[in-house]
Amino acid sequence: xxxxxxxxxxxxxxxxFAASVALLVYFCVSGNNLVILLNSLPHLNPFWLACAAGxxxxxxxxxxxxxxxxxxxxxxxxxxxxxxxxxAMVGQYFNAVTPYAVAGQPMxxxxxxxxxxxxxxxxxxxxxxxxxxQMSITCYSLLVIVVRYHFFRAKIQGFMALAFIGFLCQSxxxxxxxxxxxxxxxxxxxxxxxVWVLTKLHVVRQPEDTRKKVRGQLQFYLDNNRAMKGNRxxxxxxxxxxxxxxxxxxxxxxxxxxxxxxxxxxxxxxxxAQSFVTMISSYTPLPGAAxxxxxxxxxxxxxFFKQDVITQAMLLWRLLAYYSCVAVGVxxxxxxxxxxxLRAGLREVELKKAGGAAGGEGTMQK
Numbered sequence: 610x611x612x613x614x615x616x617x618x619x620x621x622x623x624x625x626f627a628a629s630v631a632l633l634v635y636f637c638v639s640g641n642n643l644v645i646l647l648n649s650l651p652h653l654n655p656f657w658l659a660c661a662a663g664x665x666x667x668x669x670x671x672x673x674x675x676x677x678x679x680x681x682x683x684x685x686x687x688x689x690x691x692x693x694x695x696x697a698m699v700g701q702y703f704n705a706v707t708p709y710a711v712a713g714q715p716m717x718x719x720x721x722x723x724x725x726x727x728x729x730x731x732x733x734x735x736x737x738x739x740x741x742x743q744m745s746i747t748c749y750s751l752l753v754i755v756v757r758y759h760f761f762r763a764k765i766q767g768f769m770a771l772a773f774i775g776f777l778c779q780s781x782x783x784x785x786x787x788x789x790x791x792x793x794x795x796x797x798x799x800x801x802x803x804v805w806v807l808t809k810l811h812v813v814r815q816p817e818d819t820r821k822k823v824r825g826q827l828q829f830y831l832d833n834n835r836a837m838k839g840n841r842x843x844x845x846x847x848x849x850x851x852x853x854x855x856x857x858x859x860x861x862x863x864x865x866x867x868x869x870x871x872x873x874x875x876x877x878x879x880x881x882a883q884s885f886v887t888m889i890s891s892y893t894p895l896p897g898a899a900x901x902x903x904x905x906x907x908x909x910x911x912x913f914f915k916q917d918v919i920t921q922a923m924l925l926w927r928l929l930a931y932y933s934c935v936a937v938g939v940x941x942x943x944x945x946x947x948x949x950x951l952r953a954g955l956r957e958v959e960l961k962k963a964g965g966a967a968g969g970e971g972t973m974q975k
Contacts, residue, residue, distance in 0.1 A: 645920065645921055645924060646921065646924050646925060646928065648921075649869075649918070649921040649925070652869070652870075653868045653869065654867065654868045654869075654870060657864050657865070657867040657868035658864070658865075658868045660864040660867075661861050661864035661865050661868065661925075661929055662929060662933075664857045664858070664860050664861050664864060665857070665858075665861060665929050665930060665933055667853070667854075667857040668854045668855075668857040668858045669694070669697060669698065669701065669937075670694070671850045671851070671853045671854035671857065672697040672700070672701070672850075672854055673690065673693040673694040673696070673697035673698075674690075674693070674846075674850045675738050675741065675742075675847045675850045675851060675854075676693040676696055676697055676717075676734065676738065677689075677690050677693035678843060678846055678847055678850070679734040679737060679738060679843075679847065680693065680721070680726060680730065680734055682840065682843055683730040683733065683734060684726065684730065688724075688726070692724050695720065695941050696717050696720045696721060696724070697717075698934075698937060698938045698941040699713075699716050699717055699720050699938065699941050699942055700713040700714065700716065700717040701713070701934040701937075701938045702934060702935060702937075702938025702939055702941065702942055703715075703716045703717075703938075703942075704934070705896065705931060705934040705935050705938065706896050706935060707896055708894045708896055709892075709894060714735050714739065716942075717735055718731050718732065718735060721734070721735075736786070736789070736790065737790075737847075738847070739786065740783075740786045740787070740790060741847050741848060741851050742851055743779060743782050743783045743786060744783055745848060745851040745852055745855060746779060746855055746887070747776070747779045747780055747782075747783050749852070749855055749859075749884060750775075750776045750779060750884055750887075750888055751776070753880070753881040753884045753885070754772075754773070754776060756877075756881070757877070757878065757881040758772075758773075760878070761881070761882070761885060761909070761912075764912055765908060765909065765912075769885065771888075771889045771905070772885040772888040772889050773888075774892070775887075775888030775889050775890075775891045775892055776888050778891060778892045779888065779891065856880070858883070858887075858930065859879075859880045859883040859884055859887075860876075860879075860880065860883075861883070861926060861929055861930050862879055862882065862883050862906075862910060862922070862926055863876055863879040863880065863883075865922050865925055865926055865929075866879060866913060866914065866922070868925075869914070869915075869918050869921075869922060871913070871914065871915070871918075874913045878913070879913065882909045882910055882912070882913070885905070885909055886902065886905045886906050886909055886910075889901060889905040890902040890905055902927065902931070903923055903927060906923045906926060906927075907919060907920070907923055910922065910923070
């Protein structure tokens with residue numbers, strides 16, 4: 610059984626690696642992208658190019674920092690930043706290679722379980738993180754719409770309506786997440802509906818037992834979420850890390866712009882432009898929003914880049930912001946690593962908690 614699992618895991622990792630290489634090869638071959646990029650590299654400012662790459666890495670680090678803070682708060686310690694970074698990169702990878710980024714969180718859940726994190730804590734962490742991310746990016750988008758929407762609308766007739774649709778999709782996601790988090794009645798009915806459908810499809814064979822298990826996990830999630838919500842310092846940190854992550858992501862085109870020795874366009878306009886690109890491509894049902902991301906970048910950033918370099922700038926942005934997640938993330942998708950060491954750390958924390966509780970009870974009895 611163990612040998613079969615190891616064999617399956619190796620096959621799965623090999624398939625992921627092959628798919629990742631295929632994506633990168635396609636990017637390099639299609640439209641002579643690699644030739645165009647190589648021709649542009651000698652003319653780039655290495656300092657600003659390093660800033661663009663560093664901004665991407667900073668975004669990954671902030672993503673991992675949110676996971677690290679949430680899991681450590683729930684477990685009371687024993688969770689390392691290295692493990693959080695691994696989990697974050699698995700999410701980055703599967704977000705990049707699946708439509709609507711649907712596999713990112715489920716695969717992060719699997720990784721957290723393999724790292725010894727309890728399922729209830731893993732669910733509450735990922736839902737809380739997703740809620741913070743969606744609320745942050747929605748507020749970010751609302752800010753740039755209020756401040757710079759009319760400027761971009763005047764420059765690009767009709768195209769910015771797509772950005773507004775993307776903003777509405779983001780807002781709807783936030784509303785659903787808030788209902789899930791703060792309305793147990795809504796969530797319970799939703800779970801009952803899902804279990805009913807799965808029972809009719811003969812996927813669930815013991816619906817009552819399944820409902821009890823799911824309700825137990827839901828209650829655990831709600832209790833854990835209330836504890837997180839009551840910690841204002843924790844909330845401030847994870848919102849701060851998320852806003853820094855988004856800002857780092859939105860700054861990549863500005864650094865690329867500077868790398869092409871371009872004159873000084875307002876940095877906030879460049880951030881706003883990337884925010885609109887993200888809004889437009891967010892509801893594209895293709896891995897990495899293929900097509901929509903490139904097209905919206907070319908349309909919006911033509912306001913800043915010269916026509917003879919905008920294609921090269923788009924390719925470089927796509928390589929740094931998207932394909933780097935595929936190239937780097939594939940090396941983190943193996944679920945092994947320091948699993949036993951991490952589980953031992955988490956167990957040690959649990960024993961200390963139990964010992965402290967027992968000591969408290971003994972003191973009370975005395």
